[in-house]
Each structure stands twice: as C-alpha cells, then as structure tokens.
Amino acid sequence: MKELKHLNKYFKKYRLKLLLGIVITIIARLFSLVVPNYVNQSIGVIENYFGEAISLSQAKSTLFQYILIIVGTALLSALFTFLMRQTIINVSRYIEYDLKNEVFDHYQILTLDFYKKNRIGDLMNRISEDINQVRLYAGPVIMYGMNTVTIFICVITIMFIKAPTLAAYTLIPLPVLSILIYQISKIIHLRSTKVQEFLSSLSTFAQESFSGVAVIKAYGIEPQVNQELQGLAIEGKDTSMDLAKVNAWFFPLMILLIGISNIIVIYFGGQMYIDGKIASFGLIAEFILYVNMLTWPVAVVGWLTSIVQRAEASQKRINEFLKVTPEIQNEVTTSSPIKGNIEFRNVSFTYDDTQITALNNVSFSIKAGQTVAILGKIGSGKSTILDLVARLYDISEGEILIDGKPIKELNLNDLRKAIGAVPQEAFLFSDTIENNIRFGNEEANLEEIIEVSRKAVVHDNIQGFAQKYDTILGERGITLSGGQKQRVSIARALLKDPKIYLFDDCLSAVDTETEEEILNNLKQASKDKTTLIVSHRVSSAKNADHIIILDQGEIIQEGTHEELNNKEGYYKELYQTQLSEKE
Numbered sequence: 001m002k003e004l005k006h007l008n009k010y011f012k013k014y015r016l017k018l019l020l021g022i023v024i025t026i027i028a029r030l031f032s033l034v035v036p037n038y039v040n041q042s043i044g045v046i047e048n049y050f051g052e053a054i055s056l057s058q059a060k061s062t063l064f065q066y067i068l069i070i071v072g073t074a075l076l077s078a079l080f081t082f083l084m085r086q087t088i089i090n091v092s093r094y095i096e097y098d099l100k101n102e103v104f105d106h107y108q109i110l111t112l113d114f115y116k117k118n119r120i121g122d123l124m125n126r127i128s129e130d131i132n133q134v135r136l137y138a139g140p141v142i143m144y145g146m147n148t149v150t151i152f153i154c155v156i157t158i159m160f161i162k163a164p165t166l167a168a169y170t171l172i173p174l175p176v177l178s179i180l181i182y183q184i185s186k187i188i189h190l191r192s193t194k195v196q197e198f199l200s201s202l203s204t205f206a207q208e209s210f211s212g213v214a215v216i217k218a219y220g221i222e223p224q225v226n227q228e229l230q231g232l233a234i235e236g237k238d239t240s241m242d243l244a245k246v247n248a249w250f251f252p253l254m255i256l257l258i259g260i261s262n263i264i265v266i267y268f269g270g271q272m273y274i275d276g277k278i279a280s281f282g283l284i285a286e287f288i289l290y291v292n293m294l295t296w297p298v299a300v301v302g303w304l305t306s307i308v309q310r311a312e313a314s315q316k317r318i319n320e321f322l323k324v325t326p327e328i329q330n331e332v333t334t335s336s337p338i339k340g341n342i343e344f345r346n347v348s349f350t351y352d353d354t355q356i357t358a359l360n361n362v363s364f365s366i367k368a369g370q371t372v373a374i375l376g377k378i379g380s381g382k383s384t385i386l387d388l389v390a391r392l393y394d395i396s397e398g399e400i401l402i403d404g405k406p407i408k409e410l411n412l413n414d415l416r417k418a419i420g421a422v423p424q425e426a427f428l429f430s431d432t433i434e435n436n437i438r439f440g441n442e443e444a445n446l447e448e449i450i451e452v453s454r455k456a457v458v459h460d461n462i463q464g465f466a467q468k469y470d471t472i473l474g475e476r477g478i479t480l481s482g483g484q485k486q487r488v489s490i491a492r493a494l495l496k497d498p499k500i501y502l503f504d505d506c507l508s509a510v511d512t513e514t515e516e517e518i519l520n521n522l523k524q525a526s527k528d529k530t531t532l533i534v535s536h537r538v539s540s541a542k543n544a545d546h547i548i549i550l551d552q553g554e555i556i557q558e559g560t561h562e563e564l565n566n567k568e569g570y571y572k573e574l575y576q577t578q579l580s581e582k583e
C-alpha cells in the first residue's frame with residue numbers, strides 16, 4: 001500500500017464527497033437488512049394463523065403491513081445504492097481525471113532523454129491502463145469495501161444475537177469460500193495479465209505491419225508476415241482459453257458454496273426447531289437470506305484484494321515516472337527578454353545514452369540579426385548545435401551564452417518562445433493545415449497564415465487541395481509529400497516571428513529552384529533575426545554572413561562564402577561538386 005499513498009492527496013481533496021458516499025453506503029445496507037427480519041415475521045404470522053392464535057383478517061392485515069415495509073425498505077435500499085454509486089464512483093472518476101492530468105503535465109516537462117529511454121507504448125500504457133487499475137482502487141474498492149464491512153458487522157451481530165449456535169454453524173463455509181475465491185482471483189489476475197501482454201504485442205505487430213505496408217508489399221513478404229501473425233493468433237487463442245477455463249470455475253464454485261451454507265442452515269436450523277431450541281420456523285428463512293447476503297461480500301473480499309494488488313503495482317509504475325526529474329530545469333522565474341546574440345565558448349557535448357561525443361571544443365559567436373550556416377558530413381554534430389541553442393540538452397563542458405548571459409541563467413520559457421525551430425523531420429499533427437501552421441502563433445488570423453505560406457512557397461500547393469487550408473492531414477486525411485511537409489513546417493516557424501530561427505536541413509526535400517525562392521523569402525523574413533541554417537547544400541549556405549564547417553564535432557573551417565571558396569578544403573570541394581551536378 002506504500003505506493004498507493006500517492007492518492008491520499010486526492011482522497012483529501014474529495015473527502016466530503018467520499019464521506020457522504022460512505023454514509024450513503026451504510027444507510028443503503030441498513031435498509032436492506034430490514035428485509036430478512038420481516039420475512040421471518042411474516043412466516044411467524046402464518047404460523048400463528050395455522051396455530052389459530054390469530055384470525056384470518058388479522059393475519060392478512062399484518063402480512064399486508066409487512067409486505068409494504070419489505071417493499072418500501074427494498075426500494076429505499078435500491079435508491080441509496082444508486083446514490084452510493086453516484087457519489088463514490090464519481091469521486092473515482094474525478095481522481096482518474098486529476099491523476100491523468102498530473103501524469104500528462106509531468107510528461108510534458110520531461111526532457112528528450114526520457115523519451116529516448118522509454119517506449120511510447122509504455123508511456124501510453126501508464127497514463128491509460130495503469131491509471132484505470134488505480135481508479136478501480138479509488139472507487140469500487142472503497143464502495144464494495146464499505147459495503148462488505150457494513151454487511152459483515154451488522155449481519156453477523158444480528159445472527160449471533162438471534163441464534164448464536166445456528167450463526168456459528170452457518171458461518172463455517174465462509175472462510176473456505178473466501179480463501180478459494182482469493183486463490184482463483186489470483187490465477188485469473190495472472191492469466192489476464194498474460195492476455196493483456198499478448199494483446200499489446202499483437203497490436204504493436206499489427207500497427208507496424210500497417211505502417212510498413214509499403215515496404216512489406218515492395219519486398220513481397222506478405223506470406224511471412226501472415227505466418228508470423230498466425231503464430232501470434234494461436235498463442236493468443238491459447239492464453240485466452242487458459243483464462244476462460246479458470247473464469248469458468250468462479251461462479252459454479254460460488255453457487256456450490258452458497259448451496260452448502262444453505263443446506264447447513266436448513267439441516268441444523270431444522271434440527272434446532274424440532275428440538276425446540278428456536279421458536280419460529282421463520283428464523284431459518286431469515287438465516288438463509290443472511291447467508292445469501294454474506295456470500296457476495298465474502299467473494300468480493302478476494303476480488304478486492306486482487307484489485308488492490310494490481311492498483312499497487314500500477315501506481316508503482318506511475319510513481320516511477322512521476323519521480324523522474326527533468327534533466328533540464330528552469331531555475332529562473334523572472335522574465336528574460338532575448339535579443340538573439342549567441343556565443344559558444346569551448347563547448348563539448350557527449351550524449352548520455354550513446355556516450356557519443358557530438359561536439360568537441362566548439363567556439364563561435366553570432367551577433368543578433370546575423371545568419372550563420374552550418375555544413376558538414378553526416379553525423380558531424382550540426383543538429384546538436386541547434387539542440388543546444390534551444391537548450392534541449394545541457395552541456396558537459398564549456399559555455400553557451402545568449403546575449404552575453406550563460407544559457408542556464410535565462411528563463412527557459414522565454415528562451416524557447418524566442419526560438420522558431422524547423423526540425424529535420426517535419427512533424428505535423430492530424431489536424432487541418434491551417435491549425436498546423438497556427439501552432440506557431442495561436443492568435444494569428446487566416447490572412448497571416450496565408451502570408452507565411454506564400455513565403456514558405458507552399459500556398460499554391462495548399463490552394464490545390466479541395467479543402468484548401470481546411471484540409472485534414474495525417475491519419476484522418478491526406479498525406480503531404482516530404483517537401484510539402486517541410487514547407488508547412490517553415491510556415492509555422494515564420495508565423496511565430498521569433499528572435500532566433502533554427503532551420504535544420506529543412507529544405508532537403510525541395511528542388512533547388514524552390515529552395516532558392518524560399519531562401520530569398522527567408523532572407524526578407526529573417527532580416528533582423530538571428531538565423532542558423534544547417535544544410536548539406538552550399539546553395540543554402542552561400543548567402544550567410546558566416547559559414548561553419550564541422551567534422552566529427554570539431555570546426556574545421558569557417559568564414560564567408562568567398563573566403564571559404566578561395567581556400568582549399570571541404571567547402572570548396574563541396575561547392576565545386578554541387579555546382580557541376582547542377583550544370
């Protein structure tokens with residue numbers, strides 16, 4: 001129960017509703033306890049009539065009164081049972097909502113490292129399936145738990161007051177029932193966990209097959225994929241059958257044990273009646289009703305125990321993530337206006353997980369408003385520089401200064417707001433094109449969106465779609481080409497109108513003419529902005545104020561296009577090769 005203590009703050013928050021729910025639960029059960037007593041009394045009335053102690057009309061009117069009481073209390077009990085669910089189950093839904101928000105908010109502040117170390121499926125599972133298990137603890141466990149405790153205390157007390165010996169006989173099978181149900185619940189839990197795990201691997205396999213359908217078809221490997229799926233399906237059938245077998249035992253076992261209890265009541269109760277140890281035959285009927293009232297709560301104890309165990313395991317998984325502290329911390333609460341001067345002083349950076357040193361003793365300085373292009377071979381550390389400017393990682397050695405201040409001394413939110421980043425792989429949401437661009441600035445109107453789309457040279461493409469800017473992208477809509485995605489992503493950054501632009505090889509999928517046009521527009525748009533352009537093409541770099549060439553994390557050349565083109569080296573070679581390719 002250690003892990004579940006995390007929920008105490010929510011129980012505190014909803015304590016009044018919970019308390020009300022508990023009171024209602026007790027009232028509902030108290031009303032239901034009236035019924036067996038009046039069934040006993042009614043049988044007593046019939047006995048008296050046959051014993052000629054009362055007349056027919058007296059018997060009828062008393063029976064009528066008792067029936068009204070039985071029906072009335074049963075109705076009241078039903079009404080309060082309804083209210084009980086309305087209060088306690090509602091509280092569990094509120095707690096589920098709060099916990100989901102808490103986990104989601106925490107996911108949001110965690111850094112990229114966390115997302116690399118953990119699989120997306122796992123993150124999804126903890127926020128959905130695990131929280132659902134915890135909800136069962138916060139709702140049904142409390143509700144049925146209170147129910148069980150109330151019934152137990154009241155019924156057993158009443159039974160012992162009315163006929164202690166009969167009560168003792170009657171209760172003998174209940175501990176056996178409770179242990180058996182607990183054991184079966186444990187097996188059910190184990191087997192259903194297996195089924196869940198299997199379902200998760202089946203859906204991962206199916207998802208990958210659907211996403212990679214183009215590759216599967218191109219390589220003609222449909223038969224192998226089918227065979228693999230069949231293997232999984234057989235495994236799935238077997239695990240489900242295992243679960244079904246043990247599930248099938250649950251209710252017959254309960255009915256058997258209820259039957260045994262009833263027989264005990266009838267046998268011993270009958271003997272005691274014959275021996276004159278109990279006054280009325282009605283008491284046996286009353287006890288049979290009590291046994292039936294007790295059986296379900298006893299069965300529920302086993303079920304509730306297994307829910308608590310599962311909830312504890314799930315909350316442990318949730319807490320594991322909640323305890324992760326983001327590696328990047330915003331230590332500054334005052335606002336930090338950003339102008340856009342960037343300086344790297346002897347910066348070295350090694351990725352924690354791969355231990356790859358992506359940057360080694362890198363120094364350069366960019367004045368606000370300047371454009372700097374970064375070129376270099378694959379894996380030379382270009383993107384890493386952009387990630388460090390956005391403080392997606394903290395450096396291990398050296399210093400990064402923004403407007404002369406160490407980057408850690410800036411308000412992280414202000415820094416990120418001042419940056420318009422276009423990543424290497426454009427990510428667009430399953431939403432309209434308009435909303436995807438508006439992501440850069442929630443307040444922008446359609447005219448502004450069209451203006452930036454024109455600058456990103458994607459407006460004409462968008463106009464070509466039937467729904468124009470209302471065209472839905474992604475799973476529910478059309479798929480844009482790589483170049484179109486990149487340009488929508490550029491439009492999104494332009495709409496943000498930031499102080500610093502970070503363009504990470506974002507024109508790789510457009511032809512050179514469009515590239516030229518976009519670069520000219522970007523030059524206008526980013527006139528007074530600091531711009532970092534990472535590219536493999538000299539055409540994207542040649543108009544920059546400064547060009548940096550990286551190789552294995554080190555700067556091997558830097559200067560303007562003219563300066564570098566007049567020196568032997570990587571840049572000149574690249575320029576010559578790309579020029580001849582163009583020709």
Ligand SMILES: Nc1ncnc2c1ncn2[C@@H]1O[C@H](COP(=O)(O)OP(=O)(O)OP(=O)(O)O)[C@@H](O)[C@H]1O
Nearest residue numbers: 351353354356358377378379380381382383384385
């Ligand atoms: N998130 C990461 N985690 C671990 N290692 C990384 C990560 N990103 C990059 N690396 C490694 O750091 C090195 C530099 O990568 P980076 O992406 O900065 O190179 P790049 O010059 O931008 O390459 P490309 O031109 O292919 O985009 C590479 O060896 C890469 O494998």
